[in-house]
Amino acid sequence: MRSGAVAHWGLIGANVTKPTIDDVAALAGVARTTVSRVLNNQPNVRPLVRERVLGAVETLGYRVNVQARNLAGRKVVRIALIHASDFDTEPNSYFSSALELGATRAGAGLGVQIITHVINQNDPAASDEIVARLRDDQCNGVILTPPFSDYPPLLREIDALGVAMVCIAGGAEAENFALSLGIDDFRAGEEIGAHLTGLGHRHFGFIKGLQGHASAETRYDGFLAALAKAGLGPDAVSTRRGNFTFRSGLECGQALLADRLRVDALVCANDDMAAGALLAAHKSGLSIPQDIAITGFDDTPVSEIVWPPLTTIHQPLKRMGARAVEYLADRLSAGMRDQTGREIIEHHLVVRDSTFVPTPAAK
Amino acid sequence: MRSGAVAHWGLIGANVTKPTIDDVAALAGVARTTVSRVLNNQPNVRPLVRERVLGAVETLGYRVNVQARNLAGRKVVRIALIHASDFDTEPNSYFSSALELGATRAGAGLGVQIITHVINQNDPAASDEIVARLRDDQCNGVILTPPFSDYPPLLREIDALGVAMVCIAGGAEAENFALSLGIDDFRAGEEIGAHLTGLGHRHFGFIKGLQGHASAETRYDGFLAALAKAGLGPDAVSTRRGNFTFRSGLECGQALLADRLRVDALVCANDDMAAGALLAAHKSGLSIPQDIAITGFDDTPVSEIVWPPLTTIHQPLKRMGARAVEYLADRLSAGMRDQTGREIIEHHLVVRDSTFVPTPAAK
DNA sequence: TCGATAATTGGAAGCGCTTCCAATTTATGC
DNA sequence: GCATAAATTGGAAGCGCTTCCAATTATCGA
Incomplete structure (x- = not known):
């Protein structure tokens, strides 16, 4: 059974009330607070009670409302994803797209808002542009891709703004200001x-x-x-x-x-x-x-x-995008943005026919 | 000046309070309700007051919190985007990616959650799988891509579930159950x-x-x-x-x-x-x-x-993805999901060298 | 000019959740 | 066996916003 839900709501559609945390609490016979603890893997819940809550969650098919969660937790996270464009083209478009897909998919699950900006890398005012966007959109996190991820003045400026940063495939300096994410x-x-x-x-x-x-x-x-x-x-x-x-x-x-x-x-x-x-x-x-x-x-x-x-x-570009978002969401909800360093993602060589054909085919 | 914000917040980062609707209300000397009206383009606000509110918004650099907006407006919208896969491959990957990018970008702005699922189109249980996902994730909207968008039994089943639907490049039947979105x-x-x-x-x-x-x-x-x-x-x-x-x-x-x-x-x-x-x-x-x-x-x-x-x-695949999300968000927050029909998106022929070379180049 | 209607405005409740803090229960040491 | 610390629970406030409804003000016809 792929459908894990034990209950269903007749019409899932428009204005049908989904179960809330209070419904779960009522069914489990505990307070809302306790349910919240279980949901967030917090300590100080007796195993027995935890079981009971989990059971109620299952029975009702309860899903946490990330919007409410973020609102209540005072963790509004807005992340800008900055792509570079070369003149009017979209070079390396798959590179950008894959990163963005990974980022937005992760963002959806976390209730994190992701705003994509494409900035012309040849524009001398590119840095100012980026900073302005960050400010206007009130972003508290940013993901930088090459070549921006390797432009120290920009990194410094963003750092000074107090915006948490992840650099994808950045240079040596990146890890001083941000999480530098990339392959070896x-x-x-x-x-x-x-x-x-x-x-x-x-x-x-x-x-x-x-x-x-x-x-x-x-x-x-x-x-x-x-x-x-x-x-x-x-x-x-x-x-x-x-x-x-x-x-x-x-x-x-x-x-x-x-x-x-x-x-x-x-x-x-x-x-x-x-x-x-x-x-x-x-x-x-x-x-x-x-x-x-x-x-x-x-x-x-x-x-x-x-x-x-x-x-x-x-x-693994999608994975990198997702990781960047998870990292930022984590960092920002924890209130701090101080952890910097380098994180390596595994790559691998894919051998295809352009270098080597196992059984030499006669042309 | 790209940066429209008149004010700035020193540290935009982690735990800096962004202006809220109440700040705007206070500065404009009106009630929160009135600000809300202005923000949502509702009637019954004197032009003078409207100006004053807009001014305060500008001055403070206020941005509405979509999470709170959706929560208060009781419009939690979760949309599933269903892609087809052929066996284990991702055929037409750009087609899918572009749609998804358009959809998620629009979703981010609207505070709409978008969940992507890739379903094997050869699986005889594909329909059940889709319905199960819709149910488990408590989606109230779904975007179907080919060939699912042209499989009447599935459309009927989803319709019965009460989930609002957009079919991308669907068949003739699609417009009876959903918004059928595509080019001519x-x-x-x-x-x-x-x-x-x-x-x-x-x-x-x-x-x-x-x-x-x-x-x-x-x-x-x-x-x-x-x-x-x-x-x-x-x-x-x-x-x-x-x-x-x-x-x-x-x-x-x-x-x-x-x-x-x-x-x-x-x-x-x-x-x-x-x-x-x-x-x-x-x-x-x-x-x-x-x-x-x-x-x-x-x-x-x-x-x-x-x-x-x-x-x-x-x-215009990205535009189509975005349109699908906007439509669903609109429909779902309005509480109704009854509008069906067909919507045509403009396409155009792009002539390149594979059919025609202006100045016949000598090979 | 005055009551009645329409146009504006504000007050307050509450969306679903987290979190602070106080209340209660259980475990521990002597 | 009892005071004290530790672990567990619940109550209540409040995140930023929309929306219902009541209060206020402006408009209008006779």
Whole structure:
């Protein structure tokens, strides 16, 4: 029985009264306060009484009203989620969307309000804009994504405002002001490097993303470290900087392939650019992965709708978004916003056909 | 000045008291009730008083607390958003994500709780599952997406439960039980047909989606209507049925191209399949759009990260999600759920290089 | 000009919950 | 066995807002 409810309310619809905490209290024969204690896992309730309350909850199909809970608990939490846009486009749109979905789903359960803002990262007044939004919306928490999560002046300013902060994939400074949430970028870069050197690749083209994305730089460092372990120096890789879009991946890919035809693997800072690089390779008449291997990053849906599907690093973006919200809700209802530091989320390498085909298929 | 607030609160953070309705009332020298009236655009407030209240709101930087508002107004709205999954995958993931983002953003502003559920559409007990979730979560509204939005027995069952309903891209029956929200599918199909026949195409391959997606069928009818206007009969098009995934698009594309090489345009029911069809064409050594034109549907990010970029129909999915929530919130707070019918959202044809290149580029 | 009606305003209750504090019960030490 | 501390319960206030209803003021026709 999927339906755990023992009771039902005839019409669940519009104006049907749902059971309240008082109904539960009455049925369990205790005071409302006691029910509240049980519901919030607070101590000082006899096991027997706790059982009785839980039973009543079950019988009535009671669900706490988060709105009332937050109101009574004086914990109105409003969180701003700040995305970056590059000019008028929405680069890395899956990245943003997945984070936001994770955040809002968690927010719904906690009764936390989440307001999304897209800020142009090229606008010199971007920081002011963000601060203004935070102020206008009276947010008490904020989630920053790259490149904002790695812009120390902004972090300092927000910190001074007294707004609790989570930085997604931020830079080194982030953890001084906020919870810095992200994968182990160095290790992720290393894994890609190890995977490729392990397959025998020796000459690399690396398509970086926009400057100022600290975590992306760290991945590059990790990548180089893996090469070093395989006895390869930095001269084994030529780099190019894109802006995370398909088009820039195409252009950088073409440039890298034209520059030095001996490149046998293209490593890209995200999946969209990898898709572009893939096209560049196809256009050059190269077959993948036989002539050239290509890797992406993020494991967005893109990685499965190109040919061949992309080897990439899976980042649990939804989970990260959810975690950010839970952390902030927690911190803010506890009244404090002082806990800072770094929290690592597990990633993993997803090997697909763009680097390795188990049974070498004849083209 | 982006920051409209005249006042600020020093620390916006954790435990700083935000102005309440009583603060506004005090400053404006009126009763709380009057402020409420102004805030809710209710009649019977003298223009002068209204001004005074609005001024106080501005001065204090007051923002209504939606949690309290909903609590006091006895309008606890919880909406379930039901997505379909095909086996364990998340097909059409952008479609779902965009709807959800639109819905949750609107929900945040209205203080409406949105709970997302992903239900396996192949499960024979899918309907029961949905009803159980609605019951367990005590939802008073639900948003159904294809193919659920076109499954009359489910619609009837939910209707009987007394849960208000919005069907996205539903079938003909939907509007009898719910607000049926979607684009004008027939016209969209027609536009694609007209675009292609206008470009001189005469032999079509049509890659349909999964059965049971009514709106997709309607698009097909519209497409045929356009062909008819161009003097072409149904024999001008051969069809194939995919399941909305890239892979199925690839397979269907290959089949259509192998079947009858005289096909000069491939029309696909969504962008993912069009991306697959694109690959099929590339593999056959065809150049696009010179040898064969390809169209998608939805205008998801995919359409811009393939080569050439896809001509497709833009559906304002986020707007649709938002509209669904606004409608339900409205209906439910008004206490009634009786308004049903159909609401058309504007779409438009986005012409990209997969069908037409303005200045014929030399390959 | 005056009573009657309509337009404004304010007072107070209460939405469902948490939390402070006082009351009660139980456990503990000598 | 009894005073005292500790654990457990309940009462009541109040979070920020809407809304019912009564009180007040303005408007109008004869």
